[in-house]
Structure formats: C-alpha cells, structure tokens
Amino acid sequence: MGFDLILFYVFAAIAAVMALLVVVQSNPVYSVLLLIGSFIGLAGLYVLLDAPFVAVIQIIVYAGAIMVLFLFVVMLLNAPREEPAPSGLLESGATRAIGAVLAVVFALELAWALSRSRTLATTDAYDMPRSFSVPDIGQRLFQDYAFAFEATSILILVAMIGALSLAARHVLEGRRRG
Amino acid sequence: MDAFTPVVIAQLAILGFVFVMLLSAAAGMVYAERKVAARIQQRMGPTLVGPYGLLQPLADIIKLAMKEDLRPKAADPILFALAPIISAAAAFTAFAVVPFGAETDFFGLLDQRIPLQVADVNVAILWVFAVTSMGVYGIVLAGWSSNSKYSLLGALRSSAQMISYELSYGMALAAVLLLAGSMSIREIVDSQAGSWFSVIPRWFIFLQPIGFFIFMTAGVAETNRAPFDFPEAEQELVAGYHTEYSSMSFAMFFLAEYINMVTVSAIATNLYLGGWHGPLLPVWLGWLWFLAKVGFLLFFYIWMRWTLPRYRYDQLMAFGWKFLLPLSVINLLVTAAGVLYFGL
Numbered sequence: 001m002g003f004d005l006i007l008f009y010v011f012a013a014i015a016a017v018m019a020l021l022v023v024v025q026s027n028p029v030y031s032v033l034l035l036i037g038s039f040i041g042l043a044g045l046y047v048l049l050d051a052p053f054v055a056v057i058q059i060i061v062y063a064g065a066i067m068v069l070f071l072f073v074v075m076l077l078n079a080p081r082e083e084p085a086p087s088g089l090l091e092s093g094a095t096r097a098i099g100a101v102l103a104v105v106f107a108l109e110l111a112w113a114l115s116r117s118r119t120l121a122t123t124d125a126y127d128m129p130r131s132f133s134v135p136d137i138g139q140r141l142f143q144d145y146a147f148a149f150e151a152t153s154i155l156i157l158v159a160m161i162g163a164l165s166l167a168a169r170h171v172l173e174g175r176r177r178g
Numbered sequence: 179m180d181a182f183t184p185v186v187i188a189q190l191a192i193l194g195f196v197f198v199m200l201l202s203a204a205a206g207m208v209y210a211e212r213k214v215a216a217r218i219q220q221r222m223g224p225t226l227v228g229p230y231g232l233l234q235p236l237a238d239i240i241k242l243a244m245k246e247d248l249r250p251k252a253a254d255p256i257l258f259a260l261a262p263i264i265s266a267a268a269a270f271t272a273f274a275v276v277p278f279g280a281e282t283d284f285f286g287l288l289d290q291r292i293p294l295q296v297a298d299v300n301v302a303i304l305w306v307f308a309v310t311s312m313g314v315y316g317i318v319l320a321g322w323s324s325n326s327k328y329s330l331l332g333a334l335r336s337s338a339q340m341i342s343y344e345l346s347y348g349m350a351l352a353a354v355l356l357l358a359g360s361m362s363i364r365e366i367v368d369s370q371a372g373s374w375f376s377v378i379p380r381w382f383i384f385l386q387p388i389g390f391f392i393f394m395t396a397g398v399a400e401t402n403r404a405p406f407d408f409p410e411a412e413q414e415l416v417a418g419y420h421t422e423y424s425s426m427s428f429a430m431f432f433l434a435e436y437i438n439m440v441t442v443s444a445i446a447t448n449l450y451l452g453g454w455h456g457p458l459l460p461v462w463l464g465w466l467w468f469l470a471k472v473g474f475l476l477f478f479y480i481w482m483r484w485t486l487p488r489y490r491y492d493q494l495m496a497f498g499w500k501f502l503l504p505l506s507v508i509n510l511l512v513t514a515a516g517v518l519y520f521g522l
Contacts, residue, residue, distance in 0.1 A: 064311030
C-alpha cells in the first residue's frame with residue numbers, strides 16, 4: 001500500500017502542478033505542453049485506480065489527438081506571448097474586489113465539496129466491479145448506452161460538416177460562379 | 179520492505195537488457211542500412227573501420243559526439259532541447275509492452291515463470307498507440323522550435339502523415355484483436371501457436387494477408403521511411419524537422435527512427451507472424467525465431483527504401499485516405515463477419 005500511496009502523490013502532484021503552470025506562465029506553446037503533462041499525470045492516477053483502459057484512452061484522445069490540434073492552432077497562429085489584458089480593466093478597484101470575492105467563494109465551495117467527498121468515497125454504495133475490462137466497456141457502450149453513443153456520433157458528424165462548409169465556402173462559391 | 183526478490187531482479191535485468199538491445203539494434207541498423215544500400219547500388223559500403231567495416235556505427239557515434247551542438251539564435255532553447263528527448267523517450271517506451279519470448283524461469287533459477295518482456299499490460303496494443311501519438315510531439319516541437327521554414331514544413335508534413343496513417347494502422351490492428359479476442363500482445367501471440375494440417379503455421383498473416391499489408395504500409399509511413407519519407411525529403415526540405423539539429427541531439431532523432439522501425443517490426447512479428455512460435459526449435463529457444471522474423475522485416479524496410487522512389491505528397495495523402503483507409507474498413511468488417519458467423 002505504501003508504494004501505491006507514494007505513486008498517488010507523485011502523479012497527483014504532476015497533474016496539479018502542471019495544471020497550475022498552464023495558467024501561470026504566458027507562453028501558449030508551453031501551456032499546451034504543460035497541459036499534456038497534466039493529462040499524463042491524470043492517466044497515472046487512472047492506472048492506480050485499476051483502470052488501465054481509461055488511462056490509455058486518456059492519453060490517446062486527450063494528450064494525443066486533442067492536444068495535437070491545440071498545438072497546431074497555437075503554432076500556426078504564432079503567438080509567442082499572450083497579450084496582457086487591457087490595462088485599465090485590471091487596475092480598477094472594483095474588478096479586484098469582485099475577483100477577491102469570487103476567489104473566496106470558490107475556495108469555500110471547494111473546501112465544502114472536499115469535506116463531503118471523504119464520506120462518499122469510503123461507502124461501498126456502488127455495486128460495480130473493481131475494474132472494467134475492455135469487453136465490459138464495449139458491452140455497456142453499445143447496449144446500455146447505445147442511444148447516447150449514436151447521438152454523439154451524429155453530433156460530431158454535424159460539427160464536421162459544419163466545419164467543412166465553413167472552410168470550403170469560397171471554394172464552393174467559386175465553383176458556382178465559374 | 180522485501181522489494182528485491184529474485185523475480186524483481188530478473189525483471190529489472192530484462193528491462194536493462196531491452197534497453198541495451200534497442201541501442202545496439204539501432205547501431206546495427208545503421209551498419210545494415212549502409213551495407214545493404216551499398217550492395218543494392220553495386221558498391222562495397224563501409225569496409226575500413228574494423229573487420230568488414232563492422233565498427234562503422236561506433237565511429238559514427240564518436241564522430242557525432244565530438245561535434246559541436248549548434249542551436250539557431252532564434253530557436254526556443256527549452257523546446258529545442260526537449261524535442262529530441264521526447265522522440266527518443268517515446269521510441270523506447272513503446273517497446274516496453276512488446277514480448278520477445280515465451281515465459282521462462284531461467285533454467286530453474288526462479289521459483290516462478292516470468293514473461294520475457296518489460297511489462298505485460300492487458301491494453302498493450304492501445305499503449306503502443308498512445309506512446310506513438312506522444313512521439314508526434316517530438317517531431318512537431320523540433321520543427322517549430324527550430325524557427326526555420328524547412329523544419330516547420332517538415333514537421334507539418336510528418337505530423338499530417340502520421341495522423342493520417344494512424345487510422346489505417348488502428349483498423350488493421352483491430353482486425354487482429356477480433357481474431358485473438360485479447361489486447362495483450364502475449365495472448366495474441368499464444369493464440370497463433372500450432373498449425374493447420376500440421377503444415378501451415380497458425381499465423382495470423384494467413385488469415386489477414388490484407389491486414390498485414392495495411393499494417394506494414396502504415397507502419398512504414400508512421401516511421402517516416404522511404405517511400406514515405408517526405409518529412410526529410412532532401413531535395414525539397416533540406417532535412418525536414420531535424421535540419422537545424424547537430425551532434426547528439428541529431429543522433430537522438432536517428433535513434434528514435436531506428437528504434438521505431440524495430441518496434442513496428444517486432445509488433446508485426448508478434449501480431450501476424452506468430453511471434454516466437456515456429457517449427458523445429460523448442461519453445462525456450464523461440465526468441466531465435468522472433469529475432470529472425472524481426473530481422474527479416476527490418477531487411478525488408480531497407481530493401482524497400484533503396485528500391486522504391488519517393489511518392490509525391492498529394493499521392494501519399496490520396497493513397498492513405500482514399501485507398502488504405504477504405505480497404506482497412508472493409509478488412510475489419512469482413513473479419514468481424516468471419517468471427518461472428520464462422521467462428522474463425
């Protein structure tokens with residue numbers, strides 16, 4: 001158990017510190033890379049939870065596919081630094097006060113949620129298997145949640161067609177004209 | 179804490195062995211590539227350094243290590259240093275789940291049998307995918323951080339190519355998963371033991387000839403090798419994403435490329451060619467079969483590079499999306515129907 005606990009703190013620290021650094025430093029390319037690091041830390045936590053499938057999917061889908069897209073956008077826009085916020089807005093006392101109040105509310109909310117989660121986590125209310133095998137996940141996805149799965153696929157298809165028609169608008173118009 | 183049991187020590191030994199073997203495989207590939215290329219072009223190849231030029235890779239490494247590590251003034255220093263490390267680390271990590279021999283107790287030295295691989299994971303195939311997709315970052319970052327147009331173009335081409343061919347690669351693998359009913363490479367290999375009519379070995383290549391073709395084509399594209407070596411097309415892009423690299427950081431990209439070739443060959447061997455199963459040899463010598471098969475596929479890689487001319491970039495994309503992907507979808511459907519209705 002001791003070794004698992006050390007690993008938990010290592011992965012949790014990677015995920016949390018990198019997520020924090022994403023926000024704190026100002027180079028967008030570094031932000032993307034740090035976010036990937038944070039996702040890899042999360043994947044480590046999934047492995048500790050006996051869910052290697054979820055961990056690998058986390059890396060393939062989030063750290064692999066989606067972040068490549070982010071990286072391309074950031075690289076091709078070639079924004080070396082994030083532009084600082086317009087000066088007047090940040091300096092004024094009112095915005096600072098609102099920010100401070102929001103921060104306190106958020107901190108209280110977080111503390112409340114964390115204090116409740118301990119009682120939830122220790123109960124064995126869920127009669128779920130300890131670890132999902134890949135066939136289990138497939139069965140659930142294509143039988144119990146088949147409708148949600150298909151609905152998602154249609155949504156993605158609609159989004160793809162929308163993106164294509166936006167990107168190819170001038171091509172289509174040119175063809176119509178000429 | 180009783181951490182260092184003989185089994186743990188044996189597993190650490192396997193880990194170190196795989197690391198050293200991958201390094202030497204890369205060195206061996208440098209030699210083999212130069213020698214085979216030379217023979218195909220009716221030359222002798224390296225002959226001066228050591229007997230038959232065998233020490234040539236060592237000389238190459240020393241030469242690279244002695245060179246100055248140059249970095250363009252406008253490059254991003256952190257990412258420029260990080261990119262080759264990501265590439266090499268991803269290449270090594272992918273091999274972690276590849277088994278290379280039957281379970282063994284090392285002639286009775288251990289009181290339990292351990293698998294000849296670094297980690298027997300039950301999502302091994304997906305692991306290879308995940309790590310390969312991390313390897314893309316090494317190339318993209320190398321291209322971007324160099325702040326040079328050749329590097330950036332090479333990196334963009336390379337990543338577009340890898341993303342396009344990953345789909346067909348995955349579809350070809352999925353067909354094998356259907357046949358074996360498992361995602362652990364070890365179990366896939368073990369489901370290929372034995373033979374049909376005691377003549378034809380029960381390898382998946384005979385059930386999945388199209389799948390093997392798709393896998394190898396996509397594998398060549400994934401590793402950016404000729405005839406799909408656009409990222410480093412010398413005539414157009416100088417040297418692609420590693421144009422600005424020199425010395426050991428350049429060597430790391432080459433190391434990554436050669437190790438990726440070994441990994442693709444090893445996975446193809448395990449998935450389609452029966453891994454360490456083969457006639458004549460006893461099970462505990464199965465790793466000899468494994469080495470022979472991987473060696474043949476690696477030779478095939480080199481052979482192809484010096485035989486086929488490079489495609490054009492649009493041909494590559496059209497081939498990937500309009501031929502290979504539909505073919506792999508059909509292959510997957512037919513395999514699924516075969517498993518469902520005929521119980522293959």
